[in-house]
Amino acid sequence: MKLSKFLLFLFFVLSASVAVAQSSAELKRKKEALQREIDLLQKNANKAANSKKLTLGEIKALNAKIGLMQSKISVINSEIKNLDNQIHENTNTVHNLKGQLGQLKKEYASMIRFAQRNKNAYDKMMFIFAASDFNQAYKRIKYLQQFGQYRKKQADYIQGKQKDLNYKIVVLDKNLKEKSHLLQEQEQEKNKLGKNKSEQSAVLNKYSKQEKQLKNDIVAKRKQSAQLDRSIRSAIAREIEIAKRKAEEEERLAAAKAKAENKPAPATTSKPKTSGGYLTATPESAKLSSQFEGNRGSLPWPVTMATVTQKFGRYMVDQASGMSDGIDIETQEDAGVRAVFNGKVSKVGESYGKYYVLIMHGGYFTVYSNLKSASVSSGETVTTRQNIGVVGTDDGRPQLKFQIWRGSTPQNPEAWLGAK
Structure with missing residues (x-):
């Protein structure tokens, strides 16, 4: 015992x-x-x-x-x-x-x-x-x-x-x-x-x-940031509009075919007419969107060495508030930037001498901006961890600006990324 x-x-x-x-x-x-x-x-x-x-x-x-x-x-x-x-x-x-x-x-x-x-x-x-x-x-x-x-x-x-x-x-x-x-x-x-x-x-x-000079820098950066945000939102809105037109055209063609064959018009889909609904209208896009969503909290970081210096959401600078649609990630000089998931490059744009890459993952988008160079082009299919460009500098420090969007709604990237 x-x-x-x-x-x-x-x-x-x-x-x-x-x-x-x-x-x-x-x-x-x-x-x-x-x-x-x-x-x-x-x-x-x-x-x-x-x-x-x-x-x-x-x-x-x-x-x-x-x-x-x-x-x-x-x-x-x-x-x-x-x-x-x-x-x-x-x-x-x-x-x-x-x-x-x-x-x-x-x-x-x-x-x-x-x-x-x-x-x-x-x-x-x-x-x-x-x-x-x-x-x-x-x-x-x-x-x-x-x-x-x-x-x-x-x-x-x-x-x-x-x-x-x-x-x-x-x-x-x-x-x-x-x-x-x-x-x-x-x-x-x-x-x-x-x-x-x-x-x-x-x-x-x-x-x-140096308060005066710094305030001028803040104003200039806000101007640049606002222009970039407009470009990103416009590119996402364009993708949603393309998906909407495609879905409406398919419905019109299906109705015309049924009329020509003297059959009842097909019932419209019960899926709500939202941006996400249009973006995931096809089985392929719906599957990709579901896979992306299933990896919430475990997506790889877009750079191997990463420190977040600007959080998502509202922030204060010099007693004035601002809003960030993503996060700023400080990294190594000339670091390679990687796609965080499989997808299709929707746009490669330029803003104030720096590049940004917008990748579509079904109903989701990821944005990689402040790139010194981009190694992908619009329409190209990319895979998880594929190199898409080289990070540029901001205020003399290597920095990547990273965003995740669900349709036209920005998400907090840190909630989607996994451990470093």
Whole structure:
């Protein structure tokens, strides 16, 4: 019964250890990913350091870096919390093993004393011959044999328990050392964060001196962004209109055919006449749209190294609000841009010397703008992760502007993209 309880206890401890180990591994991967993003922003900042002119990109990148550093400290705190739980569990296990080992040694000592008192063959023979009948004598012989075997098993069990105890002590020592390293890392990251916040204050101070120039830059960028948004919306509206005309023409031809054959006019489709309904009117487009939708949350990122410096939706710049239909992704210089899903290139356009690519995925669209060059053309079919161009720079920093549309409605790309 004691052995069963111990095995059950050991099972729960091992299960908890595996879960904690998995969680720790995930936290380490997350921390490493955050550090790669921080390093990328710092590398781009170093390249742009020679410019004395303050840019909106510099402010956004610095804010993004501070956010990433805060996230990294939060991950380290989670790692420390995980380790504290492991240390607590391992300490309890060590105490438990010590208690069990002490009890086993005590029981073994009693067996040894009993064996010492009955160690000679004469005593054993007397014990057997004192039986009342043959059946009892046989049972006493088996008892003596089993007692010897049990004593050996107990000795092996004690050795195994001692090994378990030594192993847990080593693990506990490793946990304590790892926690010490994490606390040092946490302190270093806090110091780095403090320096970056000081840098942020210096940038804001610099902004007050270049406020007029920066405001002019913001106005110019808004103008460029508005023109690009109009081009994208116009291209999407054109695709919807083409799909609408095609669907209406097919209905007209079907009605004319039925009339010529003196048959009842075919019933119109029950699908609502929306932009999505027209775009997914054919089985092929409906299937592609469904596949795209089925990959929500797991689409590959359009660049291999990515840090989001501008989120989707409403944002504030210099106390004035704006609206972003997508996200800004800072990446490596001359990074290749990839299609996030199978589709057909609807348009390759140009805006202020930069290119944008619009890809249609049934009822969905993806937009890749601020490209230095495009390697696809309108009407071309592309596959997931196919290279479609090279990222350009914005404010001296390599940056891709990425959008996802469902019909004529913009979506938050981060909700659709998978892990980096």
